[in-house]
Amino acid sequence: MSTNAVHFGDKHVVVVGAGIAGLATAHHLLKQPNPPRVTIVESNDRVGGVIHASPFAGLHSVDESADAFLTRTPAAMSLAADVGLDHQLTSPARSHAYIWSNGIHPIPHNMVLGVPGSLSSIWQTPVLSIPGKMRASLEQLIPSPVGRGHDNMGKAIRSRFGAQVLERLVDPLVGSIYATDTDHFSVQGMPQVAELLAQRGSLTRASHRAIQRRTEGGPIFATPLGGMSALTSAVHHSIVERGCEVLLSSPVNEISRNGKSYVLNCGASSFDADAIVLATPAKHTAPFMQTLDADIAAQFAHVEHASVVMIALTVPRSQWPQHLTGTGYLVPKPMQTAVTAVSFGSNKWAHWQTKDNDMILRVSLGRDGMPMHHLDDERLLALALADLQWHLGIEVQPTHVRLTRWVESFPQYRPGHSERIDWLERTLGAVAPGIAIAGASYRGIGIPACIASAQHAASQTLNALGS
Ligand SMILES: Cc1cc2nc3c(=O)[nH]c(=O)nc-3n(C[C@H](O)[C@H](O)[C@H](O)COP(=O)(O)OP(=O)(O)OC[C@H]3O[C@@H](n4cnc5c(N)ncnc54)[C@H](O)[C@@H]3O)c2cc1C
Structure with missing residues (x-):
């Protein structure tokens, strides 16, 4: 009507x-x-x-939660335009990020949220072991119905690619976005993965086709300045x-x-x-x-809803490892103790530069099945710093710290x-x-x-x- x-x-x-x-x-x-x-x-x-955002480390506004939205779904871009913000949007300055798996490794290209789109994406990444690569390579030979016909993302990916692709690639990518554990998450909850599973045949080939269809040009994420x-x-x-x-x-x-x-x-x-x-x-x-x-x-x-803790902190530039030029890293579920993801804010956003040129980090702790918000601030900060030392090899002495608890904030x-x-x-x-x-x-x-x-x-x- x-x-x-x-x-x-x-x-x-x-x-x-x-x-x-x-x-x-x-x-x-x-x-x-x-x-x-x-x-x-x-x-x-x-x-x-x-x-929510608030002043941090001398900057007028640093996000305490969401810092970007996807531009491919037009709803957010058109709302921003409706309210006159379209000329005040910016996009991440860099696009490469890492996975921590006993060392920092680049997230392989040719993947859709960790779902491999080619044999080379499987064989070139050090994140998977040789047996893990061999198992993942068999995906194209597996009969089409395997992993389909039910609504459990963990089960679907594991049965097609084996445990390592799920635990070291898909779960960190999907899990870090929604604070989720993909073994208890609906396929329909992540439309990009649901679209691949909705097609018949090999998931590797479906992922390859999706990567080829990705429109050229235009940033994937945006945020108001x-x-x-x-x-x-x-x-x-x-x-x-x-x-x-x-x-x-x-x-x-x-x-x-x-x-x-x-x-x-x-x-x-x-x-x-x-x-x-x-x-x-x-x-x-x-x-x-x-x-x-x-x-x-x-x-x-x-x-049900999951809780997370977001700690923003600054690392003096002299302490920052220069080779870490990407936007941040994700920690696979079997290796998580507290931290699930770290965003290198001052690499990601050109406008997040402090007067002293410190690196702003946003450290996420906790997810579905691994609540952390009940711990006190001191303990949470200690856990974050211990994980940063383990992952990056630096003993961070932050000059600014801000801690936000997002209790029951992510629907599962x-x-x-x-x-x-x-x-x-x-x-x-x-x-x-x-x-x-x-x-x-x-x-x-x-x-x-x-x-x-x-x-x-x-x-x-x-x-x-x-x-
Ligand atoms: C830490 C974090 C990081 C995120 N990062 C991203 C990101 O980078 N990109 C992205 O796209 N998404 C991100 N998200 C997800 C996204 O921000 C949220 O899913 C979205 O903002 C939720 O909006 P909403 O309006 O549905 O719910 P909410 O923001 O939860 O709003 C619901 C409102 O209802 C009010 N309310 C509750 N009960 C009552 C009541 N009885 N009476 C009246 N009012 C009530 C609450 O106070 C609240 O203001 C993130 C979420 C979190 C928590």
């Missing part, structure tokens, strides 16, 4: 959550020629959700200018029905809504959906996740018409996927209001 001719001015939409998904939902609702009234209710005292929170701030300002009310420190604790509309209870205050978009993590959504429908609430509660897409979300959307449509979902817990964890889900939720909402 076209919603262009419909006047929604007398309708009220409440968006729950002011992370990127909630803000982008409001943005898309208000882009409508005759938009509804939109209110965002947010439990925190700031907008942005898990996107002011940090990722410049995007959430710009969207926030833009929606407020168009009349959106953003209520901070207002946690929703119950949603109930009032005839054809809904009532949201936020402690002392309550709001009537003709439609609602839930842009909150699934786990936080479950409790306030209990009154409306216990089965739906149970499905929200089923989505367990095998069967897509079917659960299909059920959730279908049942919400039948039991609670006018309530839509958006955000990282559902159909994609990265920023572009969250924005795309917001766009979808906004269209669903306008259709529901217009029907």
Whole structure:
């Protein structure tokens, strides 16, 4: 249905959550020629959700979480353009990175998220042992159905390439992006890998074809020069200018029905809504959906979340090994003790240069199945420095340190996740018409996927209001 001719001015939409998904939902609702009234209710005292940056080492803004988004999925680029940030985007200054496997080794080219696209990519990397290379080379001879027909990424990759390609290549690449353990992760959670497995025949050849299709030119990642929170701030300002009310420190604790509309209870205050978009993590959504429908609430509660710790620190340039010119390194699961990935921030971003020319590192600790956030700051820093010494051979004496705990911040897409979300959307449509979902817990964890889900939720909402 076209919603262009419909006047929604007398309708009220409440968006729950002011992370990127909630803000982008409001943005898309208000882009409508005759938009509804939109209110965002947010439990925190700031907008942005898990996107956050702060001053560090004399720089105005250094990200505490996400520092880049993929440009291939257009949603984030077009939102940035809508809010006037398209001329303030930058891309990583370098593209090569490393895997630590008893030494620092370049991540091989000709791979899609660690899935080899050629025999040479298998045989040239020192990350795999000779038996590991031999096993991986057999992949092209394995019957097409092996590793397909189920939704477990670890099982799929291991059964086609053997354990080493999974543990030393695919798991570090996928795991470091989503703080995940691929042995408990849905294939559908990583669309690039799902696309390879959806094809018949050899995965090596599917990966090779995908690499050949990669468009020439144009950087793969982008970020606003002011940090990722410049995007959430710009969207926030833009929606407020168009009349959106953003209520901070207002946690929703119950949603109930009032005839054809809904009532949201936020402690002392309550709001009537003709439609609602839930842009909150699934786990936080479950409790306030209990009154409306216990089965739906149970499905929200089923989505698990992993925690990570991000430590930013500076290394005096005199201590920095000059041969490490890449953007950072990943640690394979069997070798992880605390640190899972280290980003060499001042190599990666040309604008992250301190006055003293120190190297800014962002060190990630913990993942699904390896929680670290319960440890105290002193212990976490000691673990990070011990791992840096082990991996890089340098005894780092940081001049600046900043530690951020991201508790239950990464939704974990367990095998069967897509079917659960299909059920959730279908049942919400039948039991609670006018309530839509958006955000990282559902159909994609990265920023572009969250924005795309917001766009979808906004269209669903306008259709529901217009029907
Ligand atoms: C450390 C880290 C690094 C990352 N790096 C990248 C990266 O480099 N690139 C990338 O693309 N992605 C990255 N991601 C993922 C991406 O940033 C997130 O998936 C995305 O920002 C989530 O947005 P969201 O709006 O779905 O959820 P959130 O940001 O979690 O927002 C949800 C909001 O809902 C609010 N809320 C919760 N309960 C209630 C309630 N009861 N009432 C009202 N409000 C409520 C919360 O306070 C929060 O503000 C990273 C994530 C983390 C944690």
